[in-house]
Amino acid sequence: MALSSFVLNTHPFSFRVSTDIEQIVESVKLLYCDAVEWDSRISLPSYEIEIKHASLARKLFKPQSQFFCDQREPFLPMPIDKCLAMFEWGLNWVVSAHEFRHVILHSAVLAKGDKAVLFPAPPGSGKSTLTSWLSHNGWRLLSDEMALMTPNTTQVTPFVRPICLKNNAIALAKEWFPDGRFSHISPNTHKGDVIHLSPPQVSWHERFNTAEVVAIVYPQYSTGTFCDIYELTKAEAFSTLTANAFNYGVLGGTGFTTLTNLVEKCQTFEVKYNNLEELQSFLENDVL
Amino acid sequence: MSSNSLPITEEAIVRALQDPKSCIGKSDAWWFSFIKILRFERLLSLFAFRCEELDLLVSFPLVVQGHLKNALIMAQRQADHLKYEVSLLSDSIKTVTPQCLYLKGAAYCLANMTVSKGRLFSDIDVLVPKECLDKIEKSLLFKGWLSKPINDYDERYYREWAHEIPPLVQSRRGTVVDIHHNLVPPISGKAPDIEAFLSQTMHVNGVTVLKPHAMLLHSCIHLIFNETFKQAHRDLYDISSIIKDYGNSTFWDEAIRLAKETGFYKELFLGCRYSSKKLGYELPPKLTVDVPYTSAKLMLLDLVMLKALSPHHPLCKAPGRGVANFLAWARGHWCKMPLMLLIYHLSIKSGRALAQSIWGKHIFDAEGTPK
Incomplete structure (x- = not known):
């Protein structure tokens, strides 16, 4: 070609x-x-x-x-x-x-209106499956992969791109969203089989609109747990956040003040779940 | 290379760096190429720094402002981080020896010199006594400084023939330190008695660095006594900045005396000559009248070196640069190695290059074994 x-x-x-x-x-x-x-x-x-x-x-x-x-x-x-x-x-x-103008966190970001929730998590925690579910069920996707935080604020800038689903999540997502725009599978990468899914139109249309982060939720998919919710102390939330920060090191003091400000102003939870509807109802009724 | 990339001449790059105001109103395509070239030449943060001093950022397109702000943040962070890293390094080295001399970028920054403003560096260069190398390497190992994986041939190159040990990487922070025991490889037969340089040092902000005239000489040696000029264009700016800030009559007397004493007058002469020719400034007669070459040889050198020291980004076109780079590369090796060793070295390197050109440059792993 x-x-x-x-x-x-x-x-x-x-x-x-x-x-x-x-x-x-x-x-x-x-x-x-x-x-x-x-x-x-x-x-x-x-x-x-x-x-x-x-x-x-x-x-x-x-x-x-x-x-x-x-x-x-x-x-x-x-x-x-x-x-x-x-x-x-x-x-x-x-x-x-x-890019060093934002503090960049390895995190999914989804919002309803202008209220956003961060879902920072390491690979394998079910973050992208959760992202695809919420973005097809009334939430708008800001990012599946990186949260762009304006330094020293709770403002998050969208960076809308396809959602990257791995291994078992591929079949699930295809079943949930039969009309979804899926790419072909990239087989046997270092993360296993991966597929990319385009988020719904509304996320694309709103890709220029920032949102305010109101909560940080660390998701952990767990087959045997329906939906357990733990409130995290600010110190726990902060240390987990730094472990998921891309350019925290480069930004030095600015990175530190941004993350401390963020955990102080937000609700912070850890959730273990195997039921997405239950998790969604918790987010919509108790968090937002 | 996409079809809509706009080539920019070297003269235009130099002019833009000297007079950032002249960039106001340039086309999008020009900016796009300009930023790529500067980033590749490691000059983007210098340009950003000069623009910020003149309060010019707001006059440029938003995308350009973004790149310049990123470059400023990165340069500032490197400067902050360097001080922290150096305090740890010095602590480790001083358990072995009191002689711990910082060189080049790290030294400019620690001494808070103008040349360090907006200057990125990829590693920290430090010079220690040769007999202490083993002990220092061991003591740094305990603090998490590890050797990068390199192949046996490169390992031997460093250990037997070079003026430094293989780079050490801080396993948690990724910082790289180059530990030297001389300024040029002893195998070249040109390694100076290092005491001559050690007597030209100063203490500033708690560290030891060379005095400015010795820094100038080292910068010229680093530029000229080399076989690759891939990112050498930036060194011309280092030289110009040191001369601009410190170049009084005593400075030049001391630089010339040290250069002659250590056998690097040619390097001083050429380094200053090409920096001043490229960036357009005057040198004092005491340097320019004392020409260490015949006029024919100088003409030939000019022909090769003025091309080799141009920006190397493909968008900055200079006809004949390929040949010039090759000649400059050959000259650099010629200076560094005896003939038999040079033939051996080049046959190993070219065998690898051939395999890489056919099968892709990732055919060898870090240890040099084909995959």
Whole structure:
């Protein structure tokens, strides 16, 4: 395929993408809705990235894809069937390697109106499954992956992108949202099989609107637990938050004051659950 | 490279850094290329710092303001973090030896010099006595400073022939420290008696650094006595800033005397020559009249080095740079290694490069074994 070029107008960072991989173009069309501008000359994007086939020899034998941000190549090449996962993780890398104007937390962010809840969690805790559920049940998605906090406030800026679902969650989500816009599966990545799901239109439409964080909820999916809720002390909430902060180190003092301010102003919970409706009802009736 | 990327000349880059006001009203495409080139050359935060001093940020497009603010935050953070890291490093080193001399970026920053403003550094350079290297490496190991995995050939290169040990990485904070025992590799036969430099130091803010004239000489050695010029363009700004702040008559006398005493007058001459030619400033006659080359040889050197020291980003086009880079690279190796060793070194490196060009550059793992 010839080189094609487009702009992802994802607020607050945009990307000019060049690629010679058809699967990337097809997936972006499906996943990014009207946030894609196919005429790539019309705006000044924040970053330029390339994802393309590796060397000619590698095009014929075990084809691979490579990801570039200008002259930098942050990852080893990956087999071509995982190119979409590489692309999405690449965009995350670009943001966390260059952006220091926000305190960035590894967290899902969902909101009703302008009241937002942070769901910071390590991989494997069911965060993305929860994100996909809430975003299809009356909440708007701000991010599945990173919370962009304005320093020293509780204001969170959306960074709407596809939701990344892994392993067992794939079949569940396909059953729950038969009309969902799912990508193909990137098989056997270091996180297992992954699929990307585009959030509903309302999340895309509201992607320029900030929200105020009112609660921090650490989710932990647990097969044997219906829905147990624990209130966390501020100190517990703070230390878990720092463990999920991308650029806390770079921001030094600003990072510290932002996170302490955040835990002091928000309700802080840990939830163990296997029932999403119950968790949703707790969030809507007792937290917001 | 996407088709709508706009090339920018080296002269335009230099002009923009010297007079950031001239950037007001530039096109989106120009800004996009300019920022990429500056980031690649590690000059973005210097530009950002100069713009902030002139209160110019608000005159630029929002996306540009964003990149410049990010660059300022990063530079400030590095400066803050350096002081913390150095206090820990010094504590460890001083249990072994009192001689602990900080060099280059770390020294500029610790001494709070203008040259450090908006200057990023990738590692902390420190010079210690050679006989203390083992003990220092062990004492740092206990504090979490570990060697990066490197292949046997590179390990041998460092341990037997180089002027530094393999870089140590702080396993929790990711900071990198380069521990030197000399300023150039002893295998080059040009390593100076390090005492000559140790007598030209000063104590400032609780650490030991070279005096400005010795810093200038070291910066020139670092620039010229090298085989790769990939990110050397920034060094021209270091040299210019030190000269601008400290370049009085005594400074030049001491720099020239130290350079001649240690056998690095050629490096001082060339480093200052190319910095002043590229960035457009005058040097004192006492340096420019004493030319250590025949005019033919100087012409040839100029031809190669003026190209090799240009920004290397593909958007900053300089015809003939590929050949110049190769010649400069060959010259750098020639200076550093005896001929037989050079042939051996290049045959190993080129065998690897060939395999990488066919199978992709990730064919070898960090230890150098093919995957």
